[in-house]
Amino acid sequence: MNTICLIGGKLQGFEVAYLAHKAGMEVVLVDKNPRALIRNVVDQTFCFDITKQPEKLVDLSREFSAIIPTNENLDSILFLKKIASELHCPLLFDFDAYHVSMDKKRSKEYFSSIDVPTPFDKPSKPPYFVKPPCMSSSIGARIVETEEELAEIDPDMLVEEYVTGPVISLEVVGNGQDYAVGQQTQVHIDDVYDCHKVTPMETDGNFREISYQLAKNLNLKGIMDVEAIASQSGIRVIEIDARFPSQTPTVVYHSSGINLLTWLMDAFCKEVPDVKPQTLKHCVYEHLMIDDGNLTPTGEHLFSEGEDYFRLFEDEEIEIFKSTGKYTIYTLICTGESPDKVENNHNKAIEIIRKDMEK
Structure with a gap:
C-alpha cells in the first residue's frame, strides 16, 4: 500500500487525505500543532516542526511514497525546497510555479505575457473589485462602489474591474512536458468571496485550452488550479494556485472518476494520463455552519479556527464531516444519478445534521 505524507493539517490536508483513502493509500500527517484539525481523518500523525527537526522528516521519508505540502506557510514551503534533495521520496510540488502563483500581481503579469x-x-x-495580493486568501476581497471608498483601501491591495458571472475552476497536472486538464467545477462563493459550495459542470473548451496553455508556459511539474469568471464577454482568469487545491478535487472525483492525487503521483513517476471525455455524474459539496441555531452556508476560511474534523456519517451517496471548535461546521458530500436524487440526498443529509444538532 502506498503511503502519502502531508505537511499541514487543515483543509488542503483534508482534501488530499480524502482522495488518498479513496485510492487505498495510507495517510501520514506531519504538523507542529498537536491538535491539528484533520488528525482524526488520517492514519498516523507526527507532531513536530519540520524547520526545527528536518532530520526527523528526512528519516521518516524512507517510509513514504511521496510528500505533499498541504499548507500555505511560506517559511515551511521554502524550507521544504531547501531540504528536498535530502528526502528519500518525491516531494510533489512545483516551487517555480508556486513562486508565480503565490503573488496575484506576479500572476497577472504572467497572464498578460501569454x-x-x-x-x-x-x-x-x-465599480472596482479589490483583493489581497498574495496566496489564495479571499480575506479583504470586496466590491468598491466609489472613488471615496477606493481612497481608503490598503495600497497593497489589487484593484481590478468588477466582472460578473459564475466562478469556475479547472485543475491541471503536468510533468514539465505533458499536461492533463481535469473536470470543470463551479465555485459558489459567499458574501466575503469565499467558497461555500462546489458543483460539477460541463467543461468549456476555451477554458480548457487556456488552462492547458497556462500550465504549458509555466513548464508545470505538479498540480495547479485555474479560477476564472465565465462573464458575458467570455472567460476572465482571476487566479492560479500551483498547490493542491481544496474542495474542487472531491467534486472532480465524484463527478468524473478522476482522482487528482493519483494523477499527480503518476506525473512524478510516469506519463501524464491521456484524458478521455467523461460522463458527468451529479454531486454537491457544501459547508454549513451553525449560526444562532440555524444552518448557514459558510466558506472555508473559518475552518482554520477549528479544533477537530471527523466523519459524522457515511453511506453510498451521502458523506458528512463535522468540524468543531470556535465554530461548528458540517461538510456535506452528496451524490446521485440525477439532480433530483442529489437534492433528495442533500435533504436527508440536512435531517441527519439537524438530529446531530439536537444532541
Whole structure:
C-alpha cells in the first residue's frame, strides 16, 4: 500500500487525505500543532516542526511514497525546497510555479505575457473589485462602489474591474512536458468571496485550452488550479494556485472518476494520463455552519479556527464531516444519478445534521 505524507493539517490536508483513502493509500500527517484539525481523518500523525527537526522528516521519508505540502506557510514551503534533495521520496510540488502563483500581481503579469484574458487592472471608473495580493486568501476581497471608498483601501491591495458571472475552476497536472486538464467545477462563493459550495459542470473548451496553455508556459511539474469568471464577454482568469487545491478535487472525483492525487503521483513517476471525455455524474459539496441555531452556508476560511474534523456519517451517496471548535461546521458530500436524487440526498443529509444538532 502506498503511503502519502502531508505537511499541514487543515483543509488542503483534508482534501488530499480524502482522495488518498479513496485510492487505498495510507495517510501520514506531519504538523507542529498537536491538535491539528484533520488528525482524526488520517492514519498516523507526527507532531513536530519540520524547520526545527528536518532530520526527523528526512528519516521518516524512507517510509513514504511521496510528500505533499498541504499548507500555505511560506517559511515551511521554502524550507521544504531547501531540504528536498535530502528526502528519500518525491516531494510533489512545483516551487517555480508556486513562486508565480503565490503573488496575484506576479500572476497577472504572467497572464498578460501569454495573452490570457483577465480582469483589467486599475479601471478608470467604479465599480472596482479589490483583493489581497498574495496566496489564495479571499480575506479583504470586496466590491468598491466609489472613488471615496477606493481612497481608503490598503495600497497593497489589487484593484481590478468588477466582472460578473459564475466562478469556475479547472485543475491541471503536468510533468514539465505533458499536461492533463481535469473536470470543470463551479465555485459558489459567499458574501466575503469565499467558497461555500462546489458543483460539477460541463467543461468549456476555451477554458480548457487556456488552462492547458497556462500550465504549458509555466513548464508545470505538479498540480495547479485555474479560477476564472465565465462573464458575458467570455472567460476572465482571476487566479492560479500551483498547490493542491481544496474542495474542487472531491467534486472532480465524484463527478468524473478522476482522482487528482493519483494523477499527480503518476506525473512524478510516469506519463501524464491521456484524458478521455467523461460522463458527468451529479454531486454537491457544501459547508454549513451553525449560526444562532440555524444552518448557514459558510466558506472555508473559518475552518482554520477549528479544533477537530471527523466523519459524522457515511453511506453510498451521502458523506458528512463535522468540524468543531470556535465554530461548528458540517461538510456535506452528496451524490446521485440525477439532480433530483442529489437534492433528495442533500435533504436527508440536512435531517441527519439537524438530529446531530439536537444532541
